[in-house]
Amino acid sequence: MTNKNDNSDNRDNPVGTWIGIGLALGTAIGVIVKNIPIGVGVGLALGVGIGSSINKK
Numbered sequence: 545m546t547n548k549n550d551n552s553d554n555r556d557n558p559v560g561t562w563i564g565i566g567l568a569l570g571t572a573i574g575v576i577v578k579n580i581p582i583g584v585g586v587g588l589a590l591g592v593g594i595g596s597s598i599n600k601k
Contacts, residue, residue, distance in 0.1 A: 557595075558595045558598045558599050559591075559592065559595030559596055559599055560595070561595065562590075562591040562592070562594045562595030562598070563588065563591040563592060563595060564591070565591055566587040566588055566589070566590045566591020566592070566594070566595075567584060567587045567588055567591060568587070569587050569590070570583040570584045570585070570586050570587015570588060570590070570591075571583055571584055571587065573586065573587065574587075
């Protein structure tokens, strides 16, 4: 079987990558300040913001 999708320009979704990074950092910050939900919210907002700004080249 051959792969008929020879699209060599396959890139990861930068928004999805930054959401994951933002959630991880936000959770860590939330643990430090003993308020995990606020840390996750801030991390999610930062991840989406950074990911979407990188995506708009």
